[in-house]
Amino acid sequence: MLERKAKMWQKIAAAAVSFALLILIWQLAAMNPQFSQVMPGPFAVLQKFFVSFVEPIGKNVMLQHMLITLSRWAAGFIAATILGIALGLTMGWYRGFEAFMRPLFELVRPIPTLAWIPLVILWCGIGELAKYVLVFIGAFMSIVQNAYHGAKSVDRTIVNAARMLGCNDRQMFFTIVIPASVPAISAGLQIGVASAWSSVVAAELVRSSSGVGWIVVTGQQNNNMTQILVGILVIAVIGLLLALLIRRVEDVLCRWNKRGR
Amino acid sequence: MQMEQTRKIEKNIITLEHVDKEFEKVKEGGVFEVVKDLNIKVRENEFLVLFGPGQCGKTTILNMIAGFEEPTAGTIRMKGEKINGPDPSRGMVFQNLAIFPWLTVMGNVEYGLRMKGVDKKTRREKAQYYIDLVGLKGFENHYPIQISGGMKQRVGIARAYCNEPDVILMDEPFGALDAQTRYLMQDEIIRIWEAEKRTVIFVTNNIEEAVYVADRIIVIRNCPTNVKAEYEINLPRPRSYIDPDFLKLRREINNVVDHTL
Ligand SMILES: Nc1ncnc2c1ncn2[C@@H]1O[C@H](COP(=O)(O)OP(=O)(O)OP(=O)(O)O)[C@@H](O)[C@H]1O
Ligand SMILES: [Mg+2]
Secondary structure (H helix, E strand, O other): OOHHHHHHHHHHHHHHHHHHHHHHHHHHOOOOOOHHHHOOOOOHHHHHHOOOOOEEOOOOOOOHHHHHHHHHHHHHHHHHHHHHHHEEEEEEHHHHHHHHHHHHHHOOOOOOHHHHHHHHHHHHHHHHHHHHHHHHHHHHHHHHHHHHHHHHOOOOHHHHHHHHHOOOOHHHHHHHHHHHHHHHHHHHHHHHHHHHHHHHHHHHHHHOOHHHHHHHHHHOOOOHHHHHHHHOOOOOHHHHHHHHHHHHHHHHHHHHHHHOO | OOOHHHHHHOOOEEEEEEEEEEEOOOOOOOOEEEEEEEEEEEEOOOOOEEEEOOOOHHEEEHHHHOOOOOOOOOEEOOEEEEEEOOOOOEEEEEEOOOOOOOOOOHHHHHHHHHHHHOOHHHHHHHHHHHHHHOOOOOOOOOOHHOOOHHHHHHHHHHHHHHHHOOOOOOOOOOOOOHHHHHHHHHHHHHHHHHHHOOOEEEEEHHHHHHHHHOOOOEEOOOEEEEEEEEEEEEOOOOOOOOOOHHHOOOOHEEEEEEOOO
């Protein structure tokens, strides 16, 4: 137990050192005026970041931008989670539906989210709906794919065991197929979170008047390097936090899959 | 009553008549004969042991009786009716466990009753009875990953019994246990059988174990398998491994069984 704690601190220390080194090198480079013209130093960026919580960028302060982007992400991601799991599991479990649906899905799956943007804008306009749809597309494919494999690879003897205990077809789907697929579904959600996050930022880069992606594009349009870096920093940190959040959810859902506690 | 009289006469609960089972050879083509003209009559409430060498088709035979696999030819009947798919009247303890990893010990044992729609209080009480019977008291809320191999095997036994099948099929239920636990479990399975008096078909490839637990032993031969010899074991219970009669039977059976590498 103690040893594990010590190991954990070692890891944290190592990570802290690598961050400190990055900031140090960046700061040293930024002291060179030629470099700082194209790339402001870390402290300038951090300062701008904190100031942006009180001084608005565009119409909104930073917190509002974050919430706007997060709500777009959440709308698309939640819809993709619900529909993606439902489609993936039914496609993986019911042979007939698989034969009908899988070829179509396989055709659509490799299309990158970016390639959908023009079509989605023509269909849904440039408002919020288009952004939800793009986030949805970004997350949906990997969620479906993983849920599909989860349902497809349910252990045969587990299925036999349930049948000999008297479960009917409906109970088989809800009490065996769904829980047995939870680890695969979680893996899909991990990937889905990240791709939904990239999609929402991409959507904001293309067309928007608020959000963290918009901060980055307007930074570019105004030649404001500091603002671009602040935007990127925020995108990175929120992306990381979302991934951690989903990992927590997975830990709870899959606690039967993890040894000891 | 009339019922009483008929019950005294020995009844066959399950009959296998001229059963063949072939599997397709996926790579080479052609078929692989696992069972060839197998005839077995299983008496009601007996402890029948199917004894045969490794890979001779023991699991295949149980899978057919359970209804997971269909015979290529011949018929298997239970109480006169042709077996058609798995049914809660035939419980199975699987060679590879097949307990549900996402359910606790309690969740596994009560699963069959839950599927039947038995109310929570009744099924908990009953499941608790069988959990106590197999010696898992105190582990009700553990997940399978948190308990040992022997304990998992007991979960499988309790789960099968709790569903109150007429026939219990056990596929080398102690195969993965260390010698000490194995002896303990043999005594326990006899104790449960004496308390419950259900028909048991018990598969093993261990002679000692066969003679120790059986009312009757059917020795089956190497693939393609069928009955090679049959022994009534009339030794009084509890039995002893070093009793001269025990050893004599053991040697006799040892001489008749096929040996494989
Ligand atoms: N689904 C299948 N398809 C093809 N061959 C199979 C299949 N199931 C079993 N077999 C073959 O049938 C033979 C008997 O298998 P089975 O599992 O019934 O043996 P067993 O006596 O239970 O073996 P063990 O002692 O290892 O448990 C084996 O050679 C196996 O390769
Ligand atoms: Mg076997």
